[in-house]
Amino acid sequence: MSIERLREAVKKILPEVDVVIGYRQGFDPLHATPYFISQPEQVDQLIWNPLCVQNLCSYLPFLKGKVGVIVKGCDSRTIVQYMQEKLIEREKIKVIGVPCLQVISVKKVMAKIDYQVAEEVAFEGENVIVKTPKETKTIPLAEVMPRKCLTCQLATPLQYDILAGEAIQANKPAEAFEEIKEFEQLSLEERRRYWEREFDRCIRCYACRNACPMCICQDRCVAESRDPHWTSQRANLTEKFMFHMIHSVHLAGRCVGCGECERVCPMDIPVAKIKKKISMDLKELFDYQAGINPDDLPPMYTFKVEEAKIKEHEL
Amino acid sequence: MSYLAGKELRIIGFLCNWCSYGGADTAGVARFKQPTDLRIIRVPCSGRVNPLFVVKALLNGADGVLVSGCHPRDCHYSEGNFYARRRLEMLKRLLPFLGIDERRFHYTWVSASEGARWQKVVTDFTKIIHELGPLHPKKESTE
């Protein structure tokens, strides 16, 4: 897939929409940033490379009018989930799908380059070459793959109006929730201490919530409200734990696994793990995966009179 | 004044007004003896019980939480307990992942005529919570 093809696609749909959301170079060589294109001249600044990690769909429920958006496979699940929840009008969105086999985790790259400042970044073949004041390091892309790419089945997006490239097959093993099952091998005490340690670092910055495409309550979030008053602003473990429970429970059956929450957490808390656990449970209970089929109903907002997999609990 | 330390543990029950609260009343009318730990909060329907109420209780000092509603299909509001069943099942599987023993949360369906059954639910659940012991061994400071 070439950048030219992507720019072509954008130029093609630009007349039909008010704005196209894509990526351009960010504040430093290691970051891309969302780019709102409304004029053809802006298209030249559009980029496409494994640094394009943001889920651009998050803007869609809030933009009126016709919008174009560039999506990777993982992002396309967001579009499908929005369709299930009727948070967007699909006819008003022009989706440019881009085939993608992986992005890179900037946190992992930073670890590889000893947290030096990245002066130049280039992509060559299967490697990313980062030049820092100390050295020029060639890092295999596979070594800095974020967790979500390891089991990605959506190399070609699920939803698109134009595909900017040839459709490709996924080349990763399917999600088997190994990470979750491994964690569940720990003892109850170990698990509790793990989360107490992780949540204690939380600074209630709400970056995870703000980056999440499914969190559309924005400034009306219950975690920051007095009415209803679910959690206070006290900086103790109980309140932090409560916030993360609120966030996770609200995402039950809706989390599309885009991983943005974990990517943006400044304290490196593994927040995506909880959502993955819930997704695993809901897949088993209701054979449901968020963001796959636009005609599905999210399981927490529907029911069956007879639930095949829910047995009445005995004491 | 908190629960009698050493004798009781903090067990909270969310009971739906039409069935389970009535079932608890029936048990009372029949004088079915139960341990005293349970404190009941009345809700109109088990569908009103946001799983986060259970979480709030457990994180803030409860040692066990019980939710009880009408039997599926008998919900006074037709569908409340169907939603409750899905959401509470999701929560029950999530709690142990976070290090909270799933036996500390129990949801069940007790109708207004099932006084004897209610007695058994309360007695058995209280026994289990006592076996598990307090969830928060040291009283956590709120500051």
Add this chain to the structure above:
Amino acid sequence: MRVGVFICHCGNNIAGTVEVAKVAEEARKMPGVAFATTYMYTCSEPGQEEIKAAIAREKLDRVVVAACSPRMHELTFRRTVEKAGLNRYFFEMANIREHCSWIGEDKELNTNKAIEAVKIAVEKVKQNKPLFPSRFKINKRVLVIGGGVAGMQAALDCADGGLEVVLVEKSPSLGGMMARLDKTFPTVDCSICILGPKMVDVSQHEKITLYAYSEIEEIKGYVGNYQIKIRKKATYVDWSKCTGCGACVEKCPSRNAYDYFNFGVAPCRAINIPFPQAIPKKAKIDPKFCRQFTKGKCGVCAKICPVGAINYEMQDEIVSEEVGAIIVASGYGLIDLDKLPEYGGGRYPDVISGIQYERILNASGPTAGHIVRPSDHTEPKTIVFVSCAGSRDKSIGIPYCSNFCCMYIAKQAILTKDHIPDSQCYVFYMDIRSPGKGYDEFTRRAQEEYGVKYIRGRVSRIYPKGKKLVVKGADTLLGTQVEVEADLVVLATAVIAAPDARILAEKLHISYDPYGFYVESHPKLRPVETNTSGVFLAGACQGPKDIPASVGQGSAAAAKVLSMFSKDTLESDPQIARVNQNICVGCRKCIRTCPFGAIEEQELRDGRIVAKVIETVCAGCGICNSTCPCGAIQLQHFTDNQLLAEVNALCLT
């Protein structure tokens, strides 16, 4: 805030195991409590006066009564505080009797529990807001679904009471199951003779609009203000022209149509008038069997019809009606014969159901009232009736009793003897259920006067032997096995819910039990109301019942509607959901999860879509509240903050 707390002794019921004085003492220390006292019997008149006096004297603005269950006396005390000038929702009850004093003996533990029950009630009442019921206008018209005897009775009572009635009947004629019967027990009255006048009254009543061969398409709205869409199904005959002369039926060449009215006892013509006393007496074409529809050529009826009423191009038509209340009288169904293969049901033509036998007995039925075997049209001499064919059988999911089979078997056996004097009837029964007036005398008559042989035992197998059917069963009173060689076997097939009962229930937002029968508000005290306000039940749709019970319920439902309409406005219960439209993000999750369709979208002036609760439909379950991610929709009197106050009172302190 000045909360008053009243601890009830309830004689010795509470004071016996709870130190009420101590509870009051601790209550006085609770933040916000201005006054606390105990009283012997708070619900008594002096007790209530005491509360009112204390409210005035201590300037209380909220009240907690710690006593019995709120399910007992919440309403009582709400009225008390209202009389004292407070909003009735500034009141909470702590249950320290059923949930405390009556279930424990340790005084220390009980007293402590009572104190905490008071604490959570105090914390809740401090969060309570004043609520005011609103009044809304009602449309004094009523929809009756179902034109059987229950529906017709309801329609007539409502119409005679001055209301406009819209009656929708699924089949082409009024009458329901009762129109199919030959005679009725225990009087052996001719069924259609007693039903016919009611049918005429309904069709001629100026206040009743009848839609026959129509079904309910959609129901929108709420009690007092329903918008109904009715599908008038295509009959392919213009009923405004059809005179019911029957010429078309006589000449129709397609003779193998399934006769719904006769339960398939014999085929009928593709164009058909269901029965001679049908009202409306109009013809209808069944396109599945009509040659014009299936083969594209015939047109005989169109040529024959003297008024040119045939119209092969007819389409279904949707009409709209607006009503204020709905009475559901959609009747019942019967289990298929092929669900009873061990009795030969669906296999042997001479094993028929009770209703099929009824049609054979009926003089206007397909055999003109001559009892003949379906297989060879000869007259049977030995007829065996099998009770409980399907009923009271857990293994096929019908554990209940079908109510009237014992009675109609006795009736049919008596009629059989009248028709065929040298016949012998046998009845295999488990019990004889004849509770009504004259019922037991009737079943006894069958045995004593008409010589019907009642055998107490079940039938295990029925199989053919030559031209007869061997009915193999047990006689438990004699302790032997029994075999009867029957010419005809009549199975009292189990009553089940009407075929589309569940679909109709969903349109009405009412619940049904595991068998598909509609659920009443209270099985003892409110048998004709549902939990959906504005929708009432009558007849067998609520559960199997005989004609007098159905008629009684029809009148009862009509009485409920008439009393509801006796006022011009209705008061709505304010314990319903309310949306804070400033917080609502318009995600619509509440709208989708509401079982009653009580929430709608509202477009604000700035273009934002938010949720809005239809106050009159909301039943107050709170599913929306626990679904809403941002807490915008709150169930009044059980809001998140109110419930959290109770949780926090128990946990955080």
